[in-house]
Amino acid sequence: MSATSQTHGSDHYSVIIVGGGQAGLSMSYCLQRAGIDHLVLEAKTVTHTWREQRWDAFCLVTPNWQCALPGHPYAGNDPHGFMKRDEIVEYLDGFVRMVDAPVREHTSVQRVTRREGGGFHVSTSSGDFTADQVVVASGGYHTPIVPRMAERLPASIRQIQSADYRNPQALPEGAVMVVGSGQSGAQIAEDLHLAGRKVYLAVGQAPRCARFYRGRDVVDWLADMQYYDMAVGEHPLREGVRDNTNHYVTGRDGGRDIDLRKFASEGMELFGALEDYQYGMLRFAPNLRENLDDADATYNRINAGIDKHIARHDIEAPPASVYEPVWTPAEERTALDLSRANIGAIVWCIGFRPDFGWLDAPVFNGKGYPGHQRGVTPVEGLYFLGLPWLHTWGSGRFSGIARDAEYLAARIRERSGQDALAA
Structure with a gap:
């Protein structure tokens, strides 16, 4: 556990990740490898959209070999095939087990605000938390x-x-x-x-x-x-x-x-x-x-x-x-x-709008989309992950999320080191 976590108590984390889909779990995997304490907050259950928001005949439109979540590449015998919904869920279940993220399910984030002196206050349906840094990994498809x-x-x-x-x-x-x-x-x-x-x-x-x-x-x-x-x-x-x-x-x-x-x-x-x-x-x-x-x-x-x-x-x-x-x-x-x-x-079938109304930070444009450079926003310690074209075509897909999560983990680690020196 980092020095800041010890200072602030059990409800404080170096990093809070909002969203327990493939993006949030990928971030958790990379932070664990970097030795950075964190908590994943998920409003429902991890990877629930793949179970609840896909029709019966749904299958991938990209070949299986592009399923490359960090530490969990596709290992089946049909790399050029297209997994069906239940096979996708099975693949994700394996990822969930491997990552074993510190996650609180059925915990919806109601408000995230910046704190005086740095860091963030996170209000949720399960109580309040604080964090030095926050990664928003809840995707961009919220409101039909x-x-x-x-x-x-x-x-x-x-x-x-x-x-x-x-x-x-x-x-x-x-x-x-x-x-x-x-x-x-x-x-x-x-x-x-x-x-x-x-x-x-x-x-x-x-x-x-x-x-x-x-x-x-x-x-x-x-x-x-x-x-x-x-x-x-x-x-x-x-x-x-x-x-x-x-x-x-x-x-x-x-x-x-x-x-x-x-x-x-x-x-x-x-x-x-x-x-x-x-x-x-x-x-x-x-x-x-x-x-x-x-x-x-x-x-x-x-x-x-x-x-x-x-x-x-x-x-x-x-x-x-x-x-x-x-x-x-x-x-x-x-x-x-x-x-x-x-x-x-x-x-x-005309899409979804993003809804980040719970995030009190001056980073959004007129369409409600966050301004960022490869997921790093102008607000110190605030990041986004899993958005379409966050960095490349694969940023919002199984194929590119690992590269984005690894990049943000490096930025988070750099800032954690700066905070430790300042403390």
Whole structure:
């Protein structure tokens, strides 16, 4: 135990970690290796989101070899496969056991404030604590986004958010409107479509990518091209990349593309972005064609980058190809009668907003996102971990969290040493 912990008593820790998901546990692993005392505070149970907020057919969209939590790499016999939900939970359970973090579950953090003279005061549902440093590892997906128009929809229509979707059988009879075509929306729409449900899909601006190209998983090519090592400051969009929607693709049944045009040719009905609801009618923007074209352009652009890599390094591979649309909308339909379409349920898949209202620190921008450099904020002793593109593409995923946690552990150790000298 550090000198500061001995000075302040049993409710004081050198570091308090807020959040017991893979980010918080990764931080605990690194702090244990550095010999720094700490406490993990978790509002529910460790890694609960993987058990409670994933549908039955959920699987990874990145290959298993990218599961590289610190000290706990994927050790199965299918590195290029895609773990299903229960396999992911089993992998995480092994990580939980290995880390054996000092954690208090069912303890929600209500307020974090800075203390005079340095450090932080942490108020929780289980009492108050103090800490020299705080790591916020609660992720950035807190509040489901549901538009206010949802309040005006008929009570007969069941509305759920993507985190609450489980399977097609759990929804009422009738057609299903899926709003949003990011990773969750596209995969849930596919899940319903494969089950034979009538699906209407409001297509947004999410890009897509190929699952396999020129004989390999696209992720393998991008890893060779060092895309996953690119820091946010090196990305062409700089910090703007953090606002990007993830590409839709799936690892289901061994992995494949998700082609919304193919679904449309099989009976799924596609619309542009949902804009409003009035007098029994859903209203859509006339941008379906544009959104599909833009998604395909990204698909082809990624593949073209792989083509250049193959040519540059004289790699033997199957021939290049360019995606050609298998279906094109005949017109831009901007309205849908809910009753005539027999819609019994709507699944909102338009993302989440961050909610750090409990953290009293001047580090947030107008969108509620913290300002930081690789997780280190302008407030001394306050850090973030596990956010998308915190440092690289993998920062919010199993693949990059170890590097970020190790970096922050080094910064925390440096500051702990400074505090000890000052004391």
